[in-house]
Amino acid sequence: xxxxxxxxxxxxxxxxxxxxxxxxxxxxxxxxxxxxxxxxxxxxxxxxxxxxxxxxxxxxxxxxxxxxxxxxxxxxxxxxxxxxxxxxxxxxxxxxxxxxxxxxxxxxxxxxxxx
Amino acid sequence: xxxxxxxxxxxxxxxxxxxxxxxxxxxxxxxxxxxxxxxxxxxxxxxxxxxxxxxxxxxxxxxxxxxxxxxxxxxxxxxxxxxxxxxxxxxxxxxxxxxxxxxxxxxxxxx
Numbered sequence: 220x221x222x223x224x225x226x227x228x229x230x231x232x233x234x235x236x237x238x239x240x241x242x243x244x245x246x247x248x249x250x251x252x253x254x255x256x257x258x259x260x261x262x263x264x265x266x267x268x269x270x271x272x273x274x275x276x277x278x279x280x281x282x283x284x285x286x287x288x289x290x291x292x293x294x295x296x297x298x299x300x301x302x303x304x305x306x307x308x309x310x311x312x313x314x315x316x317x318x319x320x321x322x323x324x325x326x327x328x329x330x331x332x333x334x
Numbered sequence: 335x336x337x338x339x340x341x342x343x344x345x346x347x348x349x350x351x352x353x354x355x356x357x358x359x360x361x362x363x364x365x366x367x368x369x370x371x372x373x374x375x376x377x378x379x380x381x382x383x384x385x386x387x388x389x390x391x392x393x394x395x396x397x398x399x400x401x402x403x404x405x406x407x408x409x410x411x412x413x414x415x416x417x418x419x420x421x422x423x424x425x426x427x428x429x430x431x432x433x434x435x436x437x438x439x440x441x442x443x444x445x
Contacts, residue, residue, distance in 0.1 A: 262422070264432035275431050310376060317431060320365040320384055327376035
């Protein structure tokens with residue numbers, strides 16, 4: 220039973236380019252979460268999605284960032300016109316159900332470097 | 335918003351020694367999760383604690399939840415090099431969806 224799969228593991232972009240991060244949840248999981256880990260900081264929640272719905276995007280920057288979880292295929296976190304401050308590790312997690320007291324299983328992360 | 339403070343920030347212990355990591359919340363804890371992160375990798379789920387006084391063990395790792403103190407502790411008995419990594423505590427947020435995390439405790443086990 221494969222775990223949460225993220226790709227790419229490492230992504231290098233120049234300032235102004237777009238970054239697309241993909242996440243396939245664990246089999247049987249329909250709830251996806253994205254977190255960002257900045258250097259010297261803890262993991263911060265960005266967005267929570269179910270299939271075709273954004274449930275909570277309170278942690279997502281208002282501009283340049285978007286997320287989707289289509290009916291078919293992986294969840295995508297998209298960052299437009301990247302800046303150096305976007306350099307971070309982005310983690311995806313999934314759970315079988317939503318709400319509290321549900322274990323979130325994490326992927327290995329995508330490490331984004333903006334030159 | 336809830337803040338989780340972990341102590342110590344880093345820890346170096348000799349193989350075979352016991353150690354304890356603490357996680358203190360600024361607000362009531364409803365669900366508390368412990369994860370381990372190996373350097374440059376993802377988070378591995380260790381344990382979830384839901385009720386005050388609850389204690390869980392997995393191999394040589396034991397976690398406890400003290401609801402009154404809004405605190406959880408993670409205890410490793412007879413540490414091994416394989417225990418090295420960053421230990422993160424997470425807690426259910428008010429929204430019920432997101433997890434709030436502490437900044438982590440970095441553990442190094444020397445031979």
